[in-house]
Amino acid sequence: xxxxxxxxxxxxxxxxxxxxxxxxxxxxxLLGLPWASDKxxxxxxxxxxxxAAITGFVRHMWVPKAMGQTSTFAMINGYIFHLxxxxxxxxxxQHILVLxxxxxxxxxxxxxxxxxxxxxxxxxxxxAALVRRVTSPVMRLISTVNDYFTWAITTAPVLxxxxxxxxxxxxxxxxxxxxxxxxxxxxxxxxxGKLMHAFLVFLTRxxxxxxxxxxxxxx
Amino acid sequence: MSETGTIGEALIAQGISRRxxxxxxxxxxxxxxxxPMASRAMADALASAKRQSVIWxxxxxxxxxxxxxxxxxxPTIEDMIFNLISLDYxxxxxxxxxxxxxxxxxxxxxxxxGKYVLVVDGxxxxxxxxxxxxxxxxxxxxxxxxxxxDAMAVLSxxxxxxxxxxxxxxxxxxxxxxxxxxxxxxxxxxxxxCPPIPEAIAGTVAYIITFGxxxxxxxxxxxxAFFGDSIHDRCYRRPFYDKGQFAKSFDDExxxxxxxxxxxxxxxxxxxxxxATLKWNGGVSFPIQSGHGCLGCSxxxxxxxxxxxKPLSAAVxxxxxxxxxxxxxxxxxxxxxxxxxxxxxxxxxxxxxxASAAVVTQEKTP
Numbered sequence: 001x002x003x004x005x006x007x008x009x010x011x012x013x014x015x016x017x018x019x020x021x022x023x024x025x026x027x028x029x030l031l032g033l034p035w036a037s038d039k040x041x042x043x044x045x046x047x048x049x050x051x052a053a054i055t056g057f058v059r060h061m062w063v064p065k066a067m068g069q070t071s072t073f074a075m076i077n078g079y080i081f082h083l084x085x086x087x088x089x090x091x092x093x094q095h096i097l098v099l100x101x102x103x104x105x106x107x108x109x110x111x112x113x114x115x116x117x118x119x120x121x122x123x124x125x126x127x128a129a130l131v132r133r134v135t136s137p138v139m140r141l142i143s144t145v146n147d148y149f150t151w152a153i154t155t156a157p158v159l160x161x162x163x164x165x166x167x168x169x170x171x172x173x174x175x176x177x178x179x180x181x182x183x184x185x186x187x188x189x190x191x192x193g194k195l196m197h198a199f200l201v202f203l204t205r206x207x208x209x210x211x212x213x214x215x216x217x218x219x
Numbered sequence: 220m221s222e223t224g225t226i227g228e229a230l231i232a233q234g235i236s237r238r239x240x241x242x243x244x245x246x247x248x249x250x251x252x253x254x255p256m257a258s259r260a261m262a263d264a265l266a267s268a269k270r271q272s273v274i275w276x277x278x279x280x281x282x283x284x285x286x287x288x289x290x291x292x293x294p295t296i297e298d299m300i301f302n303l304i305s306l307d308y309x310x311x312x313x314x315x316x317x318x319x320x321x322x323x324x325x326x327x328x329x330x331x332x333g334k335y336v337l338v339v340d341g342x343x344x345x346x347x348x349x350x351x352x353x354x355x356x357x358x359x360x361x362x363x364x365x366x367x368x369d370a371m372a373v374l375s376x377x378x379x380x381x382x383x384x385x386x387x388x389x390x391x392x393x394x395x396x397x398x399x400x401x402x403x404x405x406x407x408x409x410x411x412x413c414p415p416i417p418e419a420i421a422g423t424v425a426y427i428i429t430f431g432x433x434x435x436x437x438x439x440x441x442x443x444a445f446f447g448d449s450i451h452d453r454c455y456r457r458p459f460y461d462k463g464q465f466a467k468s469f470d471d472e473x474x475x476x477x478x479x480x481x482x483x484x485x486x487x488x489x490x491x492x493x494x495a496t497l498k499w500n501g502g503v504s505f506p507i508q509s510g511h512g513c514l515g516c517s518x519x520x521x522x523x524x525x526x527x528x529k530p531l532s533a534a535v536x537x538x539x540x541x542x543x544x545x546x547x548x549x550x551x552x553x554x555x556x557x558x559x560x561x562x563x564x565x566x567x568x569x570x571x572x573x574a575s576a577a578v579v580t581q582e583k584t585p
Contacts, residue, residue: 005520013538017545024546028553034564093463094532101533111463173489
């Protein structure tokens with residue numbers, strides 16, 4: 001079995017199984033936890049929980065001016081690499097084929113050159129995010145191994161994918177196999193690290209919105 | 220088939236001029252990516268060289284490799300390969316049979332001990348002592364070991380001999396293995412392909428005769444001159460790949476426009492061969508030009524790679540049971556975590572209530 005056969009077969013199957021198991025485990029255990037009852041009185045004129053949840057989610061999409069320029073940079077940079085990752089994952093024809101194999105849906109892909117540009121911008125944005133994390137004293141203080149590892153495991157597929165498309169550093173089949181193995185590593189790490197925010201962001205923002213709405217906190 | 224004398228003498232006897240020989244060596248030098256002057260050196264070396272004794276053994280194969288080679292011999296340059304070599308034993312092509320044929324092989328082995336080239340097409344059966352494929356009362360395994368012992372080098376022609384091929388496909392009932400797994404003490408050159416390109420066979424033999432050494436080989440022991448580039452890198456449809464224009468089926472608009480066949484399973488990006496440059500049938504066409512994706516037939520394991528029509532980037536997962544099982548396990552683990560958390564909370568609340576009750580009782584006690 002070649003490295004590519006291993007990556008395409010057993011590695012991705014195992015990674016996908018861990019991903020599904022981990023995500024379901026974490027979501028169900030989190031949602032099923034016994035909730036502490038809120039004994040505070042509901043503010044008069046407080047919005048409904050649904051409305052407060054939506055408001056909370058939308059308002060947190062932008063940092064208030066009072067938070068300063070540093071946060072603005074982090075936020076814009078965050079949008080850049082999230083958008084870049086979305087373009088790469090959902091716009092590259094080869095990736096669409098993977099998703100088609102999994103979910104049966106298909107849509108037109110973008111030219112390879114567009115994806116390459118998106119990947120380079122995404123990579124630069126990810127590097128900027130890391131530089132900010134290590135240069136800011138506050139960020140450095142609150143950063144854990146989880147943060148750095150999650151950064152590395154997110155960056156690796158972008159870098160290896162770019163190398164594979166550009167045929168740089170090794171033979172294409174080796175680069176493709178390494179790229180797939182980095183994806184497998186990402187899927188395995190996903191439920192247990194910071195990447196889980198892809199699911200949890202909806203819960204945390206909604207819960208914060210509901211809590212603020214009930215108390216009348218302006219957000 | 221065995222003849223003595225130099226290649227030059229044989230060519231003159233057949234009325235082939237030096238000019239024709241130079242044209243042929245020029246062609247060989249160019250496909251081997253050698254410098255222009257190598258053509259003259261090859262012509263001189265070939266003219267004065269003795270015809271190379273070749274013993275060709277066919278094992279677990281379909282004769283497609285021999286068919287490919289013989290079909291290419293007509294009418295001009297390729298037929299010269301017969302003038303370069305003395306094909307002393309080849310079961311499909313030789314006129315003699317039985318004891319006479321085996322005797323010819325023995326005679327060639329004795330006369331050219333340590334100097335002949337052994338060509339093998341087909342994989343070697345090792346299951347049950349190799350009984351699945353026998354010839355002249357001997358298993359292929361036994362014959363290979365015996366004949367290879369006195370050979371100068373071994374040429375594994377075709378993917379079966381080079382990497383096991385179709386006979387090695389799961390579940391491999393005959394215990395098929397490639398030649399290189401049996402012969403480990405001699406140089407083994409792999410000229411893979413199902414079938415291999417005739418020019419790759421001819422070019423490699425000519426190189427060995429001319430320079431008296433093996434050509435540069437890649438990590439799979441294939442001549443780099445023919446297996447140095449991927450089909451994808453030399454494919455005329457590559458610009459469509461770069462533009463993201465793919466045929467979705469074999470009869471849609473994309474297919475009619477000649478777009479890239481990646482999405483219908485082309486394995487060109489991970490296949491190394493000269494099909495896109497040398498092409499087939501005298502340079503007429505090759506599979507991709509004919510509208511079908513590359514199967515990757517010159518690569519190890521191409522037969523067990525999860526389907527010829529499955530795109531390369533698509534994972535060969537297919538095991539829905541594993542993913543489904545993981546989902547069930549995830550739900551069960553989540554439910555167990557919830558139950559445990561609720562149980563702990565109930566226990567904590569009960570302990571708290573008990574402690575409060577104890578305090579009240581203590582306060583009421585005079």
